[in-house]
Amino acid sequence: xxxxxxxxxxxxxxxxxxxxxxxxxxxxxxxxxxxxxxxxxxxxxxxxxxxxxxxxxxxxxxxxxxxxxxxxxxxxxxxxxxxxxxxxxxxxxxx
Numbered sequence: 018x019x020x021x022x023x024x025x026x027x028x029x030x031x032x033x034x035x036x037x038x039x040x041x042x043x044x045x046x047x048x049x050x051x052x053x054x055x056x057x058x059x060x061x062x063x064x065x066x067x068x069x070x071x072x073x074x075x076x077x078x079x080x081x082x083x084x085x086x087x088x089x090x091x092x093x094x095x096x097x098x099x100x101x102x103x104x105x106x107x108x109x110x111x112x
Contacts, residue, residue: 051084053084
């Protein structure tokens, strides 16, 4: 759980199978932090029940930290993504 560049290089994107479905949450989504925290809580519960390995605790901690970073990013950048900036301007709808 990291930035886009970090995930592309060594995170879940780099480990995903070529045809494996994925779902991405961005910090700009107001629901993202609480959804990440919900996932972390569920994973922690599974660890506590013995259904997931203890080694997953590190990922749970990362998820809670990420939710906090998402909230901070949104507070510092609210609305900046609406200013017409895009990585692929050739794909923007010009109508």
